[in-house]
Amino acid sequence: MLGKTAGGLFWMFRYLERCENTARLVEVGFRMAMTRGGDPADEWASVIDTAGARDAYLARFDTFDGPSVIDFLLRDPDYPSSVLSSIEAARFNARLVRIALTREVWEATNECWMALKAALKRPVRENEMTAVLGLIRQQSALVRGALHGSMLRNDGYDFARVGTFLERADNTARILDVKYYVLLPSISQIGSSLDNVQWETVLRSVAGQRAYRWLTGGEVAPIGIAEFLILDGRMPRSLAFCTAKMADNLGYLERDYGMRHPCHDQVDRLRAMLHDNDIEAIFEHGLHEFLTDFLRDSGILAAQIEQDYRFYG
Amino acid sequence: MTDKPEFFDEMTGSGDTPRAPYAEYHRWFEGEDIARLRHKSNEAETFFRRTGITFNVYGQAEADERLIPFDIVPRIISGREWSRLARGIEQRVRAINAFLYDIYHRQEILRAGRVPPELIARNEAFLPQMIGVNPPGGVYTHIVGTDLVRTGEDEVYVLEDNARTPSGVSYMLENRETMLQMFPELFSKVRVQQVSDYPARLRRSLAASAPPACSGKPVVAVLTPGIHNSAYFEHSFLADQMGGELVEGSDLRVVDGRIAMRTTRGYKAIDVLYRRVDDEYLDPLVFNPASMLGVPGIMDVYRSGGITIANAPGTGISDDKAIYSYMPDIVEFYTGEKAILKNVPTWRCSDGDSLKYVLDNLAELVVKEVHGSGGYGMLVGPAASKKELAAFRAKLEAKPGNYIAQPTLSLSTVPILTKAGLAPRHVDLRPYVLVSPDKIDLVPGGLTRVALKQGSLVVNSSQGGGTKDTWVLEE
Incomplete structure (x- = not known):
């Protein structure tokens, strides 16, 4: 191709x-x-x-x-x-x-x-x-x-899917980053009521309000929302889900072409970042810092894919 | 039908009963409701829009993509009529290839005095860089679109030999596709020869012309000037249908003496490049140095047998309008036979007597630029205003060598569907011929262009022309 x-x-x-x-x-x-x-x-x-x-x-x-x-x-x-x-x-x-x-x-x-x-x-x-x-x-x-x-499940499909999930992960991470201050103060005071408008914005903007309620039985806790959108592998817009999908599709390309590129190492780093952390650790590290790291690393991934697969001359 | 039969109408001939090829269609049409057909006609437009069968118009940012109007009444040609056309076209295309080989090698035809040498030497379409070059398999024109017009039951003229990069074949294919979707019942009544295997035949033909450097299955690619080119749709359509790649100059470079494309796995050599980029832009090292559309060094690779360029550079010398008038001689010189298809009588304005005749009869003639195309820079005398005639007269006097003139032909008509029912409109026909080292292959069909304006003789899509599906019946 x-x-x-x-x-x-x-x-x-x-x-x-x-x-x-x-x-x-x-x-x-x-x-x-x-x-x-x-x-x-x-x-x-x-x-x-x-x-x-x-x-x-x-x-x-x-x-x-x-x-x-x-x-x-x-x-x-x-x-x-x-x-x-x-x-x-x-x-x-x-x-x-x-x-x-x-x-x-x-x-x-x-x-x-x-x-x-x-x-x-x-x-x-x-x-x-x-x-x-x-x-x-x-x-x-x-x-x-x-x-x-x-569509044939070939390299073209993989590039289409990687584009989809990069954009989606980016979108979810940005939404969380813009709203982290809403989630953050309440973390120290577990049980305090969140501003309903704000959390609903977050969940609705990733089409996750119903799923979240269904999973948590209607309980709204800030740490739970963050966990849902960052680490829950069942949520199709979570960072973990999107990253796993990117890793899958890049993995197919690796197998298909018989060639491993730096982008494969990069997506593994991203996946490890999500895999090796639980939500408490992320908040400890700082949610904003975590999201900044994620956005930076997914930006690097995008640039690396572009280079490894010769999108431009 | 309102027009008097001063023109040959292909549906009714000169009388009131339909000609044999149209008999079945006509019977079907009589049973149809005009309102329903009009509705179908709108459906066709939706179909074209959805499929994205559009062409880009230069200099019109707003209407960036336009549809070529499609008329749902087919143009029908009998199997017998087609056989004769096919023989004539094949003969002509064979002669054109022999002529090109000769012109870029020994130039026998000039030595024999059948074509004046200055017509070649001073012609911009003649590429000195092609002298002595042997294109793979000896083929110069892999794809030719011969423009034909009909003036009577047995009178067909060649209007133009498009031997550079003839366009429009995607419309031939999509027009048929549209008709099959809209009127499936018609195709069970009328036995129409299929055209849908054109892309496969094109690929086979191109692959058969692979260069000496090709090892294994030939890699075929279409070279497009890019997404803003007026025929971009066709370029991507053909690449897609052939199963080839669609490349731009920026995807290509010379690697190890081959032309290679940048793929996700590295550079990969191309064997046959079906280029839809003009000669001038093909290689900035050899032709226009400012060109961004071509590949620096491709001519060197070509000369050393590293790639097939289809059509070969320099084929324009054979479809040049000044050369056109010599075609009957050219056919006879190389085939030893009389030309089967007639040439339109042509006055070369470079000749003093001809110029005088043309100036004296300007209002009766069609005058064309020698290097023009697309219906631009053309005068249709009988349709022109006094002012236009005067302006053209001045141009002719200033640069007579730039023009040729022909009588205004009584182009045949085929009806189109209008609000009031069927109405005759003038048409031409462009069949597509594929040339490979082992065969000349003609798909039974072509692009029928139709002047939608009543009385108009200009069928070019850039000038308000439309298209029709062209049916060649089984014999």
């Missing part, structure tokens, strides 16, 4: 994942603004923080009001992680690597792009929000379904 094609697949699926993550954040904000009594500006500001987009947002807007935040996250062409920018980038990469995609995956991606472009042509009105967010979720699920159902 061409290095360029491997890189295109990697980025196509990173962007598709990003598109979904950003949409989910909008959903969180929208829901909270609807159901909560407090100042909605705080909640929208927290959504922007979770996206890690405070600077980019404030460069364009002065206040954190719902319509501006929503429009920024869904449609802003200059914000590279907006839903529209992400799907554009995903589809651009898909065109680049079309020969490595099945017709089903290509068409699902192309249709996703057409549907989202049409739905996001104008600012989304409040009464259309549920339908539009539902459409984004549905369309990206169709691409994922086409990938699972029709």
Whole structure:
């Protein structure tokens, strides 16, 4: 496979994942603004923080009001992680690597792009929000379904999956990092009640609120949320899960090509970091420090993959 | 039908009853509801959009990707008609390859005085770098798209020999795919020869032209100028369908005397490069030094038998519009036979008497740039305004050698579906010929381009033309 094609697949699926993550954040904000009594500006500001987009947002807007935040996250062409920018980038990469995609995956991606472009042509009105967010979720699920159902399990699939999980781990780690201060103070005082809004933001933005409740029987404890999102191998957006998947797919590449690269050592380091720690140790070390280390190391992993598999000349 | 039959209509001939190849289709059509067909027509557009069968338009950022309009009424050719065309095309393509070999070697045809030497020597399409080079298997034009027009029951003319990098074959394939999806019932009524194995035949043909340096199964790749090129869809489509790689110049470099592509496992040699990049951009060391689209050093590798470039560099000298007028002589010179397919009578404006005739009859003629393509820089006399005629007259007088002129042909029509039902529109036909050292292979079909505007004779997609599925019936 061409290095360029491997890189295109990697980025196509990173962007598709990003598109979904950003949409989910909008959903969180929208829901909270609807159901909560407090100042909605705080909640929208927290959504922007979770996206890690405070600077980019404030460069364009002065206040954190719902319509501006929503429009920024869904449609802003200059914000590279907006839903529209992400799907554009995903589809651009898909065109680049079309020969490595099945017709089903290509068409699902192309249709996703057409549907989202049409739905996001104008600012989304409040009464259309549920339908539009539902459409984004549905369309990206169709691409994922086409990938699972029709692609050969070869190197191309591995690059697509590694891109997906790198982006997802990155997303979860960033959300936790932005919110760690919410979880942190309460750790010393076990049993204290968490700010419901804040923990719900965290869990909802990784689509984990139901699973978490189901697993814990409804008990909300900060250390439990952190453990769930960092170490729980059953949670498909946890750092442990994503890292294990990356290690799997990179392992397939190693076996398939008969060649071990520095990226394999790097993913092993990441996995060890999650495997060798329990949540108490992580908090002891400092949650923020731990997440910073993780983000740094996954950044190194991404760069190493790019180099080892010759994405660029 | 509104037009009087001053043109040959391929569905009805000159009368009211359908010609034999269309009989079955016509019967089916009579039983159909126009509204339903119009609806189908919209469905086809959705199909094309979803599949991403688009072309990029230069200089139009907003409408970056466009669809070529597709008309759902097929263009139908009988098996017998096709056999004759096929013989004529094969003869012509054989002559073109012999001509190219000769022109880049002993130049017998010039010595024999059949083609004037200055037409070659001073021609930009002639590449001195190709003199004495032997392309693998002796093939210059691996893929040719011969543009044909029809003016009557038995009158077919070759309009152009596209011997560089003819495009459009992906539309031939996708048009058929679309028709099969929309009207499966038609294909059980009418026995149409299939075209869907074109990519496999293309691959076989390219592989058969592998260079001496190839060991094992030939590695085939398509070289594209990139994602912004107007025909990018076609490049990726063909690579995909052939099971080859789609590469850009930036993926390639010279490694151990071969052209190699950067893969996830290191550099891997390519045997046959189906390039969709013009000669000029192929090798910055030899041609345009500013080119980022090619591969520095590829011409050296080519000359030493390290790679097959399809089509070979320098084939443009054979489809040049000034050379075109000599094609009947060229066919006869190399095949010893009269040309089966007719040439359109052509006035070379470089010649003083011809220029005078052309200037005197400008309003009746079609004038083309010798090096132009895509329908740009062309004058259709009968359709031009006085102002356009005057402007063209000035251009002709300034640089007569840049132009040729031809009579305005009465191109045949095939109906398209309009709101009011069927209406005749002018068409041309581009079949695709594959040439390998052991055979000339012609897929029974081609791209029918149709001028969608009533009365228009310009079928180019860049000028508002559309396409149709082309059916060649079984004999």
